[in-house]
Amino acid sequence: MDYSRYLLESLSHSTPVHVLAFGKPSDLPPDAPRLSWTLIDHDEPSRLASVLSHLPNVAYRHKSSAYLQAAITASREVDAIFVDFIGLFGLVAPLREALGENGPLIIPVNHNFEHDVRRQMVLAERSLGMRAALTYDTWKAGNLERAANRIADGLVANTDADARAFARVTAKPSVTISPAYNGPRLAARVIDAQTPRRICVLGNHEAHHKRMVLDQTLTALAAHGIERTCDVDVVGAGDNSEFQARFPGFNFYGYVDDIEAYLQTVRFGLIPDEIGGGFKVRALTHVFQRLPMLAVRHAVQGMGLTANVHYAEAENLDEMSTAIPELLNDFARLNRLQNAAYDHCDDIYDWENRGRSLDLFVRTLLADRA
Structure with a gap:
């Protein structure tokens, strides 16, 4: 996900970052000055099998004991652990249990307020069978989303609207880190009759x-x-x-x-x-x-x-x-x-600012804990 990649790169300009991700050794990106990677090989299970799990489909497909053990090992010497996206939110509870209340900060990075997004999907789905499956998955996603953000020390929201939604389910501190832009910019353009219809x-x-x-x-x-x-x-x-x-x-x-x-x-x-x-x-x-x-x-x-x-x-x-x-x-x-x-x-979508804001959020949570 571009949002995750650019946010990690931006954060690494303020503090060292180690990334644990799924992938094969051949996929390993080059280390940057303060950004390093470990990749865990993973074969996703059948999507249909997720019906029998307490986890929503996306989290079930990313469940991995090897990843969990690697995360526990890598987390013992860090100040904070960011658990990125609901697909990995199943890690939050076992990480807290393994590392203890005084261990590193655990901070979910929420890309949406998933429960509401999935409810919209249910309402729009025309197939009765798919609607039933989505309804069940929505219930599971909502449970996981609430549990992960309540267990956490703080949370990252994608928009202020999402932050307000999370405030209704947990009193944990939050910070809004919206995406930014680092692509090309067009200095000027005129749209007229010569522009194709x-x-x-x-x-x-x-x-x-x-x-x-x-x-x-x-x-x-x-x-x-x-x-x-x-x-x-x-x-x-x-x-x-x-x-x-x-x-x-x-x-x-x-x-x-x-x-x-x-x-x-x-x-x-x-x-x-x-x-x-x-x-x-x-x-x-x-x-x-x-x-x-x-x-x-x-x-x-x-x-x-x-x-x-x-x-x-x-x-x-x-x-x-x-x-x-x-x-x-x-x-x-x-x-x-x-x-x-x-x-x-023009001036408000700078990735560099996102990393600094996230680093400041972590430092504030650490100071409050101390």
Whole structure:
């Protein structure tokens, strides 16, 4: 995950960091001056077998006694242990038991308020069998999420909204560390009639909830015949075969080598996520490549952007589809939106600041313990 990698790199500028991750020795990244790695080989079990476990699917697939033992060994001489993402939250309780209350700080890094995200998935799922499985998995994920953050010494949230959600289930201290941006920035751009009549849906759609979002989006756009008024491109990693068969009027490009050049041929991008919380990292790509955004309500919450100032907002996917034809030709508004978003974000999405904030949070927790 880019968020995890860049956060670790940023933190290592303030303090030494050792990373324990799944992978084969051949995958080992080069050590940086204060960033070192240990990789643990792991074969994921069957996803179906997770039904019999008390752990949600993603945590069951990452359960490993070898990883736990390596984590215990590596943690005996550190000040703090960051347990990154709910897939590893099953480690929190056994780490606390092994290392004791006076051992290193244990700090979960939450990428979402998972229970709420999964409830959205349940409500959107059309298959009764899948809905039952997701309901059970949501219950397990909520239990694990609450337990891990209550056992911990403090927690990291992805957005202020998530931090407030966690405050309802635990009184443990929290810090909000949103993603930042270290990609290329486009100094200036003008969208006009020479820009192709093209919009795009950017981002990978490999995870189940992201495929649900894409399915809902394409269904809504097709119902309004948007593919007949402009080119609609789906760009990003994921198996497109099912969608290509069902939505032949849309363009599916998969991974694009030169994404910066491609985005300059697009009038605006859609952020259609009615499912999924957290921070939309791809929205920063839109901002810094000066691609205006049309987003459904709450899809870019946590970024500090103002609706209809920094991006165009629609209440839902139906309203988004209705808004597209007019926005396509409103060049003054498109340029106003992309300039306002860039100016707003220009100085506040620096990865270096994220590492310093996380280091300060750890030092504060250590001082409070002392």
